[in-house]
């Protein structure tokens with residue numbers, strides 16, 4: 001239903017755009033903070049996903065559902081560390097600033113997540129660490145399409 005010429009132009013534009021062009025500020029919390037702190041951060045910052053850092057580097061992702069799951073039981077939310085409920089580093093899907101918006105969109109759809117941390121790889125003592133420099137979410141995608149529709 002979309003005109004082929006127009007949709008190809010859109011596709012080419014999205015492949016040329018980089019994550020750096022559309023990313024948002026990341027909202028982070030430190031390992032050792034509690035599930036309660038995570039919920040407060042989620043509300044105060046008005047985001048759906050929080051990134052967890054340890055010594056300043058990415059160690060986990062916490063989503064709305066991760067927090068809800070723990071809030072449903074009779075748990076003392078201030079006593080549960082956030083790292084107990086987060087998705088751990090080895091399972092995290094991320095992008096870098098030079099990743100194309102096209103590739104980032106495909107990751108969000110294929111892995112069925114709402115957002116991807118934007119990271120910068122840092123090598124320290126031969127170990128690769130991920131510095132969190134942004135957030136790429138479904139909202140960024142929606143904003144991009146709105147701007148394109150408005151001819152910006």
Ligand code: ADP
Nearest residue numbers: 061063064065066087091092093113114115116
């Ligand atoms: P919600 O929980 O609000 O539906 P998501 O669909 O983004 O939000 O999260 C679903 C699950 O995937 C959660 O357990 C969350 O920790 C995890 N998750 C979220 N984002 C990522 C990501 N970028 N990489 C890996 N796992 C993620």
